[in-house]
Amino acid sequence: MSRIHFAAIEGFEAIDAVFADFLERLSGRPLAAELAAAAALVSRAVREGHSCCRLELWAGQQLGEGENRLTLPGLDGWLAVLRRPEFRPLVAEPTAPLMLDEAGRLYLRRYYDCEKRIAGEILRKLDRSVPPPELPAGALAGLLPYFAAAADRLWVDHQQLAVYTAMSNSFSIISGGPGTGKTTVVAALLALELERNPELAVALAAPTGKAQARLAESLASGVGRLNVSDTVKSRLLSLPSSTLHRLLGIDPRGNCRHDRRNPLPWDLVVVDECSMVPLLMMGKLLDALRPECRLVLLGDKDQLASVEAGAVLSDLCDAAELNALRPDAAEAFRRQTGWRVASADARPLSGAVAELTENHRFATAVHIGEFSRAIKELRPEDAPQLAGRIARCDAPDFLTRDIPTGEIEARLKELLRIPVYNEFAMNDLRRLAESGEETNIEHAFGILNSFRLLGAMRSGKRGVEALNAAMMKLLGHHGLHSPGVPLLVTRNDPRTELYNGDIGLVVADPSAPGAVRVRFPNRARSFIPAELPEHKAVYAMTVHKSQGSGFRSVLFVLPDEPGPLLTRELLYTAVTRAEERVELWGSEEVITAALQNRTVRQSGLADRLRES
Structure with missing residues (x-):
């Protein structure tokens, strides 16, 4: 096996190559290609949300092309190389940066230690008889x-x-x-x-x-x-x-x-x-x-x-x-x-x-309940049939439209005029926030909690950044800190006790004409914008960010093409954010692809608990 440039191979990033280089410097000599590849793969695995890298899934595969090509060894040969005595300081010893377990799972050391610790603590608690x-x-x-x-x-x-x-x-x-x-x-x-x-x-x-x-x-x-x-x-x-x-x-x-x-x-x-x-x-x-x-x-x-x-x-x-x-x-x-x-x-x-x-929630929103249950229990071979039912649904609680990307802004403009909280619509957010009056601010938070735009990804023409920009334009906001703009905190800040995921609203400061404050629900204290940790507008948010939240109505704008981030679990999570009404903007092809793409994370935690 020859050394290759992992950062130039699709699916890898510079950090994966940097980690392989770090191991080589740590060893003080050129790293065997089998170990370099394993190091880059486990770094990639953690980036993709896995706790470990199951080498069996990669054994025998080809990485890269042309001169920057590497054919990975078979599993038995690969494991034998990684278990050589000279690699113990890198792969097996308690202070080693990597750990290869008995099942052929390769870990970054901190994830291996953490997984074992979690299993051990849970087993100890279960042993305490109640x-x-x-x-x-x-x-x-x-x-x-x-x-x-x-x-x-x-x-x-x-x-x-x-x-x-x-x-x-x-x-x-x-x-x-x-x-x-x-x-x-x-x-x-x-x-x-x-x-x-x-x-x-x-x-x-x-x-x-x-x-x-x-x-x-x-x-x-x-x-x-x-x-x-x-x-x-x-x-x-x-x-x-x-x-x-x-x-x-x-x-x-x-x-x-x-x-x-x-x-x-x-x-x-x-x-x-x-x-x-x-x-x-x-x-x-x-x-x-x-x-x-x-x-x-x-x-x-x-x-x-x-x-x-x-x-x-x-x-x-x-x-x-x-x-x-x-x-x-x-x-x-x-x-x-x-x-x-x-x-x-x-x-x-x-x-x-x-x-x-x-x-007990979807007694009236029958299609939300039906589709969320069907998505959760779906057999792979039934995905096209379910996607067709979802794509053709036109019910009071569930509506799907195949909206082209070029028409999204015009459709959002129509949406802004629809009441979502009693007599108020999204158009009213700015007026309510500009008043600075407590009752109106409560109504504004009611609007925010009643409706949310969701996207699968941050970037792209149908991502949340584009959706937020469209909403800011349609509502006439000229800056992030204009009255009526909802803000999402994106970094934890113990000083202000504001944390990633907190949502506030820019409102007029009645005690200082022309000034604004940022209010958060259930908090007596308000903030001037300069006091906030990192934040951004949140008319739209990713489905990931919406977890832990619920809204009366949700509009989920799907990508125009399938992709690895669009999964069955993402669709299920988006649909179940709504209590009364879901609207999907996307094609049957994309819905089918989402239903067929399951999230499977590599881990050894379940096995450690089963085998104990």
Whole structure:
């Protein structure tokens, strides 16, 4: 094998070649081509969101062309080279920058260590026995009107099963799509736990400020339906919630105030939107929990994986039997509800993962519910048929149009006049914000939370940058800090306590004519624009950025051509951001390509948990 220039090969970037060169300098001698190729590939894998590189997927393939061409060796020969004694300082020793595991997965060392640490911490929590709760007869059914109504059903109510799952484990997962009742489960779980132990120290968290605010709001809105004492309701309404960055005390350099040496003080931590949590962040969270602290993860395993490397929630769910309980917990659940559930199999996570499948949100938005379920459960051979149904849909809650790129601005102009919040339309944002009056600002935030433009990518003629520019032009804004412009924070800033994903609105400052402030929901403090961390306009946002948010109506502008970023998970996530109405602008060809393109992230986490 000869040395090649990886940066010149499609799919690789300069950083991949730089990493291979770094290993060569570290070794002090020319690097074997097999190792150089492996190094460049694992660097590329992490950039693409994988935790590791499965060498078997590349063995025997050709990279590059012409003189800059490399044919990779077969797997056995490749592994044999990487395991040579002279390469141990680079690939095997505890301080080596790479790690090759027994399954032929190659890791950057920090990702290997983190993956092993996550698996170990979860297994240790699962080993801490939590006796199944012996609740008073009818306690679950009497907690909520919905639970009472479900009590006579012959089939198991998965919301009540999820409550019992979380109460029966030191580590548990509750997965479900929007509208399946995850926050109802959390409210019921926390109410029962606080009734049993009023001194229980509980914290709520989420990856972004928007997701954290939605969790707190959803919990607060559900408290009134609970049949519990006013004392418990008061405790529920006063529970602290924060972003994971704030919870862990992460500084601008990535260091955590809370870790193994200085763990968090909580007895129970609940984290929402965990599909967004990357591998390294999950490792930091588990490092910061005391051994006796219980952890409940919420999320949708079928949503987009995190932007950074890892697919932790999906991996954890793949390692378990869903909606089963340990035999002792299954029997206690039967005594409480009359329902029989499967006894968990031998895998460690089985008995700790509940999946909510019944949707309570899309009772009127039937096509949103139907298509989101169909996308999630799709068999590959059925993709063209489903794409045709989506492309031809013209219903009150779901409309698809094949809008050419050249017509987008004109169509957006029509859209601006349609009311999205009572009598107000997007055209009214500027007028409401210019008034500076509190009531009008509340209406403006209502508009922002009612409707959102989504794009698959940042750049390109149909990307969010172009969509935002079109909206700024159509609404007559001449600068980023004009009244009525919504702003998205794109960098964490502990100084202002503004974090990546927070959304604010530029409003007139009533105390200083001609001046503006930036307001954020549920914050007493406003900011002058110069105080903000990095930010940009957010009439439109990527589907990735929309995770953790929900809107009454969504318009998703698809690319005009298929591409690697347009996946089934992206389409599912976009559709499920809407509560009442979805509009897609895209061709049947592009929709078909998205449905046929699944996100599969390379990882060893599920295997480590299954094989333990």
